Every structure is written in C-alpha cells, then in structure tokens.
Amino acid sequence: MNDNYVHVDNNVFYVSENIIGPCDQSADYKLLDNEFNSVYEEHCHCKEICVQATCLCLQRSCGDNYLICETDGQLKNKVKSYPIFECSDSCSCSTDCGNRVVQKGPFEGLDIRRCEKGFGLFATSFIPSGTFICEYAGEVITPSQASVRHHNNKLQGKMNYIFYLRELSGHHPIVTIIDPSTFGNIGRYINHSCEPNCHIVPVRCGSPIPKLSIFAFADISPNEEITFHYGLNDDNNPAVMSDRIPCLCRSKNCCGFMPFHIY
Template sequence: MLNCSDDYEFMMMERNEVLYPEKRIGSIPGIDVGHRFYSRAEMVAVGFHSHWLNGIDYMGQSYKKGEYEHYIFPLAVAIVLSGMYEDDLDNAEDVVYTGQGGHDLTGNKRQIRDQVLERGNLALKNCVDLGVTVRVVRGHECANSYSGKVYTYDGLYKVVHYWAEKGISGFTVFKYRLRRLEGQPTLTTSQVHFTYGRVPQCPSEIRGLVCEDISGGQEVVPIPATNLVDDPPVAPTGYQYSKSMKFARNIKLPANAAGCDCKGLCWDPKTCACARLNGSDFPYVHRDGGRLIEAKHVVFECGPKCGCDPSCVNRTSQRGLKYRLEVFRTPKKGWAVRSWDFIPAGAPVCEYIGVLTRTEELDNVSENNYIFDIDCLQTMRGLGGRERRQLDASLPMIQNMDKIDEQRSDSVPEFCIDAASIGNVARFINHSCEPNLFIQCVLSAHQDIKLARVMLFAADSIPPLQELTYDYGYALDSVHGPDGKVKKMACYCGAEGCRKRLF
C-alpha cells in the first residue's frame, strides 16, 4: 500500500514530470557539488533523490538489466543527512550514517525498535560489497527557504564499511561508514552543519571514543577523543597534557605587577589601575561569564597582587576551560577540536599552553608544527597584513610602538611556546582561512608584552559541534626547509575563501 509521499512520486513519474525518471549511479548531469535544493520536492522533480521522506534512495530489482545486469540489488544511489537519527555522526568528509527504520516519527530522533537489513539498509550494504558510490545531500535549517530547510549536494561518497550495533537508545541499528571521494570541489564550512543527532550525555554514548579524557583529570571539564577515521582507531599520543605553562630552564619571568587596589570586584574603570591600562575601561562585559567586547592590541587583566576577588570580570581568561570540548580525528587534517556547547562571540575558549622558551633555542628543530611565536606586534599589525588594530598611544607601554614595529618587522620574536611534547587542547586546534576563533595577547601577572599569554577567543557565535579554528598566520612562501628551499603545505580548511596553501 502506498503512502501519500509514494502517491506523489508515482503521479510525477506517470505524468513524465521528473527530469531524470530513471535512477542512476553517480552524478546527475547539471547538478554540481554545492547545488542547493529548497525542498525535498525539488529533488524528487529532478530525479536526484526520489523519496519525499526516506533518507535512502535506491534502485530495485527492476534495474537488473543492460549495464546493471551483473549488479546485486537493491543498490543505494543517494542519501540525505539531516539530523534525523540520534546515532548519526558527520565529520564532513567522513560520515557514519544510521540506516532507516525503527525511529520515533514524532520528531525526537529516538529509536523505538530494532532496524532490519532490508530495502534501503540492504541497498547500502550492497554498495559496500560492490564498491558503488552514493550521492550525499545535507539538509540544513534555513529561514529563507519556503520549506524551512535547504538541501546541499556535497558530492559522491564511497560506502566503505557497515555493521550492526546497539544504538544510543538500546535498539539495534545498522551503521554505514562513508568516505568522500578525492578530487571533488572542497566542501565549504557553511555546507556542513550536522554532526551528532544530539550531544552525548555520557561517555558510553560517544561514537568512536578512544580516550575519555585526554587531560587525565587535569581539566574541570573532561576532554574526550574520538576516532572514526583510522582502522584500527588510535588515540592522540606523543605528548604530555598540561593545563599550565611550563618554562625552559633559561626563562625567568618578570616580577608580579603591583595591580589594582579594588576590593571584591572591580567596578569603577576610573579608579581601577588595571582598567586604566586598558584605556580607562574594562575589556570584558558581565555576560556569559565574561565576554571580550572587542579584539585589542593587548588585554590587561587583574593579577596576583590585585585586591579584587578571583570572580572579578577582569580575570575572565584565567578561569580555565568551561566549554565541553572534544578532540576528533579528521581524514585530511589530523586531529581537530569542536565544542559540544554553544560559544558566544567574545568568549574565551582556551589558552595556548606548552613550554615557554627562547625562539633561538628552536632554530635548528625541524618538523615541529606546534610552535607559537609570542608576537604581540604581529597580533597588532593583523596577521597576513590584514587591517591593523587600533593602538592607544596614551598607554605607557605602547608609546613609540610604530618605531619598535619598524625595528623588529623582519626579526624573529624572542620567545615562543612549544607544544610539541607538552601542551593542552589548543595544540589540536586546526588552521582555517576563515576561522571562528582569534588570537588575543593577555597580560595579567606582569606587563612584559614579549611574554604575554596567548588566548583564543570566539570571533563569532559558534554553534555546538562546529570545528574550532584560528588563522595560523603563515605568509605564503615564508617557510623554508634545511636546504633553503621554500616548503609548501596544502590547506584543507574547506573555507569558501581558502587560500589553498597553509604556507
């Protein structure tokens, strides 16, 4: 018996109203990667995905003829990822897709019964056996669409593996691992929104878990690591986690600054000595635990000798992690980081932690991709020559900064942070040409800009489960190998304005 959606599909076929009525494996002529449909009906009308409701479109036994004579049917040709199932996992180019059936149709995405290996589920299983690719479409909420959603074609994926397991709700589900084919147009970050159907509530719900907490209990909030890329899956190794900065033997920090005389909390920027260093204003607002109002050349926070309490808003970056972060494996970029929580614009995410050392000590070290130069001057200029931040020339430490800038424009920063062997979660955050985090130099204990703390703040409001990124700031052709030749590294950030090379 046909349901309403099947009736519509059948009627469109009968009236010859479908552009490509015969289902086909692979791409559809005229539909390129990035093409957007504004409803499921549009996909049906084109013949791109012939179901109004089902996530899996497949060819049945009637296609076992001609060029498909030796194929095994049913055979999947397209799937829609739209957050329908709670067990789905979407890492952009590597997907774990949940089969169809057994879920609650009320819209809460919960499984209420076991799935069966038939129809679309069997069709995807046959794709594994035959090495057949499927078209992947992602659905997103969209206020500008008449249907309330938009569906983006993100290319061809190969179904590389399938298995059955107990899902989050305790019922058997079929899982399919899909990997995007090489050589297709790069996905843009705006095209990928769905990751988990919902945020896991406990470690047992985390798909691909390889480590429950990479910090080993050091952080107040555990940081799990997941890996659905490697076979067998491995956890991050080769480093020691530390939530606090370590110092090389030849490093001596300046004495603690005098600080302010405020009691309890700092309220009056006219009387607070730390606020005066910030241009007679507080850099943070009392919202969401403290949010930076705007990016500054340097942020001066209250420190050890200040009279205010630890809860003072002018200590916002010193409170450690407060968002639930996850380290996850990607197919091309190695490890990456995302948050399970919404992060508002201006909120501090984490500090870049490692071993504080003199840059000259690492001059002969090769293949170390975890060195962060402490260069407030570069931060002030704007990475890559982008718009320079405004400087307040009235600040005593910033006077004659232009002259200092000119003198040091071609020199290497005196100090850096090496997170290769010791570091925190920040060492796993990837580069993007259009990042959602920005670098902010912060001074709290002392006032030496050469030894400023390096903080990562949210540049925009970041929705849950979106990868966290910042601009590494390399200039093209700026990195040389031991032989003096220019080294080049491809960029896989996926941003629409990607520069194609990291350096």
C-alpha cells in the same frame, strides 16, 4: 585554574599553563627565564568588582577588556583587541571580578575528535561570539630553540605546533614563542582555517609573558570545529616554498597552503 581536559595521545604531557623550555645557557634563554619568573609590581587594590575609574589593571589596559554589547537585539560578549591586562593574584579584587577571564581556564564544552586533518577541537554546545575558548599553552622557548625544533620536526616528518607571536611596544618588538608539541593543553588540537571562527589575543595575567588566548569572534554551533588562522606567511622568501604544506580547511577563500614562518 579549572582545566579538566586530557590528551588523546599518551606521549603528550598535559599542562594547563605555559612552562619554560629547557635551559640552553644562551643569552636569549637567560632573558626569557628572567621574564618568565617576573611579575608586575603594579596591581589593583579594588575591594570587590573592578571599575575603570579606580582599577590600575583596567587603566593599564586603557579601558574595559571584556564588554557586553547588544547586537541584533541580543546581548553578546565583546573582547577588546589590545592591550589586555587581567587582574592577578597580587590584586585584592574578588575572584568574581569581570577582569578575570582567561586565568579561570578553558570553556567546558569542548571535545577532541578525529577529522580529515588528524585531530581537531569541536564544540559540544553553543558558544556565543566573544567567549574565551582556551589558551594555546606549551613550552615558552627562544627563537633559536624554535628554529632547531622546526628543523627536527621536518627531518622526522612530525607536525609543527610552534606558534610565533610578535608584538610591538612603541618601536620595540616583543616576541613570544610557544611550543605545545610535547607539553601542551587542549589548544594544541585547534586547526588552521583561512576563514576561522576564533582568533588569538595576547592576555597578560600578572606576567610580562602573555597567554595566547583564543576567543570566538563568531557564534559557534554544537559539533562545529573550532579554528583560528595560524598567522602571516613569509611568501616573499623563495626558500620556504619547498616547505609549504597544503591547507585542508576547505573554506571558500582557502589560500591553498598553510601559513609558514622562518624563526
């Protein structure tokens, strides 16, 4: 992975990919540890560049993951929404295979800058729609660990960076929780917007645990801030109203408050 970024805060340790959180001997942690250290046995045996007809990874994804399409006379990247299984280190295809995108590392034209919200991530060059920006990487933790950390952040007046992803496989929920508060990559500086220019897509690169991959879904101009929507709100729970943080995105359709989730 090519990741040459560093943090502006010396108290944060830079990790280019997810690491597992500290062991707490719980049953949830044992399951998490097993998944974190697991790899998919199924992989492709393609010679050079993968094609759907013969690639097991693309067949598992139910089609090509990353496409080039023509829009308004221009060729643009298009990302399939779900599911995405990239070729992995176990695969025999070339490193130039088009099904290897997220694993190669973040977009190079990014810059951490001070803004009204504290710090934000900005583009230093034009970013076409469909481009992979970066992963939202940090510690992979359990729901109980997330709940404790969120509570401690509130008591200490700290920012909460915990991201909760819930997927459904049939009727079976799959939960991935990432906390880049202390160990994280450049993705931790991306702020919320009610009208974002990026979104998160779970991408699996040989592991059951997905990478929270941030893709542009609109063209991003130089010096424009990179944003994504932080997720759903637990608006029906009156207990969370006292914890709501005002949203500073200043978008036309701003909801007024940051998204909030109970772990």
